[in-house]
Amino acid sequence: MTASAPSGKRPASLLFFLVWFCIRVWMVCSCTILITHGLSQLHAGWTDGAGHPFCEDFLNLWSAGFLLLHHHLMVAYSFEAFHHFQIGIVHHSINLYHYSYPPVTALLSLPFSLLPYPLACVLWQGGGWLAFALVLRRIIPKHWSLVALAWPAVFVNTLSGQTGCWIAAIIGYALLAFHNNQKIRAGLVLSLLVAKPQLGWVIPLALLSGREWKTLFAMTAGSAGLLALSILAAGIQPWLAWHERLGILRRFILEDGSGVMQRMMSIFVLVRHAGASVDTAWLMQAAATLISVLLLMMVWNRARNNHTPFPVKASVLILAILTATPYVSDYDCVVLAFPCVWLWPLANRWGRSILSMAALSPLMAAGIALCTGIPLAAVFLWTAYIWTIAQVTSQKIGFQSLKY
Numbered sequence: 448m449t450a451s452a453p454s455g456k457r458p459a460s461l462l463f464f465l466v467w468f469c470i471r472v473w474m475v476c477s478c479t480i481l482i483t484h485g486l487s488q489l490h491a492g493w494t495d496g497a498g499h500p501f502c503e504d505f506l507n508l509w510s511a512g513f514l515l516l517h518h519h520l521m522v523a524y525s526f527e528a529f530h531h532f533q534i535g536i537v538h539h540s541i542n543l544y545h546y547s548y549p550p551v552t553a554l555l556s557l558p559f560s561l562l563p564y565p566l567a568c569v570l571w572q573g574g575g576w577l578a579f580a581l582v583l584r585r586i587i588p589k590h591w592s593l594v595a596l597a598w599p600a601v602f603v604n605t606l607s608g609q610t611g612c613w614i615a616a617i618i619g620y621a622l623l624a625f626h627n628n629q630k631i632r633a634g635l636v637l638s639l640l641v642a643k644p645q646l647g648w649v650i651p652l653a654l655l656s657g658r659e660w661k662t663l664f665a666m667t668a669g670s671a672g673l674l675a676l677s678i679l680a681a682g683i684q685p686w687l688a689w690h691e692r693l694g695i696l697r698r699f700i701l702e703d704g705s706g707v708m709q710r711m712m713s714i715f716v717l718v719r720h721a722g723a724s725v726d727t728a729w730l731m732q733a734a735a736t737l738i739s740v741l742l743l744m745m746v747w748n749r750a751r752n753n754h755t756p757f758p759v760k761a762s763v764l765i766l767a768i769l770t771a772t773p774y775v776s777d778y779d780c781v782v783l784a785f786p787c788v789w790l791w792p793l794a795n796r797w798g799r800s801i802l803s804m805a806a807l808s809p810l811m812a813a814g815i816a817l818c819t820g821i822p823l824a825a826v827f828l829w830t831a832y833i834w835t836i837a838q839v840t841s842q843k844i845g846f847q848s849l850k851y
Contacts, residue, residue, distance in 0.1 A: 470597050477602045492538030500537045502568035505608035507546050511553035512560030520681040524688035550685040551677040552642040575612030582619035600809040604778035615782035626757045634665025641670040645774045656744035709816035712824040715773040732773045742836050743767035762786030766832040777809035805831035
């Protein structure tokens with residue numbers, strides 16, 4: 448009996464060692480790729496000479512903030528004028544980078560536009576990661592920096608110069624403030640998501656279902672204040688131009704989407720590129736959105752009576768944010784780190800496999816889509832969501848054992 452005990456522990460120890468070894472190898476490889484990628488974008492002006500600017504999509508955000516600062520935000524909603532302006536910033540020809548955000552986003556990115564573009568890029572990337580990592584630190588005080596560096600969606604987000612880390616930090620910080628009974632602060636922080644409305648619109652439904660009136664009121668008031676401030680700063684015309692542009696971007700990015708479909712993770716894009724018509728894809732997305740929202744509202748409503756722990760409520764909310772929208776990309780999945788670390792200690796082997804696949808989906812999404820022609824990443828998000836809901840409804844998640 449005593450001789451057999453060590454042999455039973457050895458596979459687990461070996462697996463643990465292999466996992467941590469792979470994580471560290473991935474960190475070295477990803478950092479090397481990011482540094483090489485960044486240096487390659489300095490080949491011609493602030494570009495790689497092949498149409499891609501330094502820090503990629505951040506150029507849109509910096510440009511809009513700069514234009515707002517100089518009272519020319521309407522330029523951001525003119526494809527030709529905006530493209531010409533951006534060429535002047537990076538000093539070389541680039542591909543067409545369109546501005547798809549509402550005017551309030553320019554208001555929030557304006558502080559970065561006070562700085563020279565190269566410095567703003569560094570602060571955008573580093574500041575976003577640090578904000579995300581500090582929220583993660585409050586959830587997992589041990590190994591938080593390792594997880595934050597190795598998280599797959601962080602790599603994708605950094606390559607793109609996108610908003611993923613900042614959005615994750617906003618949602619994570621707000622949820623922790625909510626958990627600490629700072630309900631008004633949580634709502635005010637959540638109001639920042641008005642800058643990315645496709646990810647924030649389900650949150651008021653959760654708050655309404657949970658009767659969280661203080662947070663709901665603060666989020667509504669904060670959002671209204673930001674909208675009013677953006678109108679005072681730039682007028683109503685940019686909002687009208689953005690509304691008009693939504694139809695063009697819907698057709699270009701979602702309904703056609705041939706150039707970006709490999710990075711999209713919604714049911715609409717999955718069904719559309721599986722060969723269905725646009726109408727069928729919208730019908731399937733409507734059904735998916737309805738199911739996602741109803742499951743979210745059910746969990747938050749039940750949580751008022753059965754004392755569902757905060758990590759479960761928060762995890763369900765984040766997964767609903769990612770599954771309810773037709774417009775979700777791989778870099779948006781930085782926020783997926785929070786439900787994964789919350790639920791991981793309570794999951795069995797099957798559950799951990801599901802969470803792992805969801806965590807890796809931003810890395811796998813593009814490769815699978817380009818090889819098969821079908822963006823299957825939505826399957827991984829939905830599998831994680833359904834698994835979490837199943838654990839909640841069957842009460843297999845140990846409510847009393849969740850101590851955060």
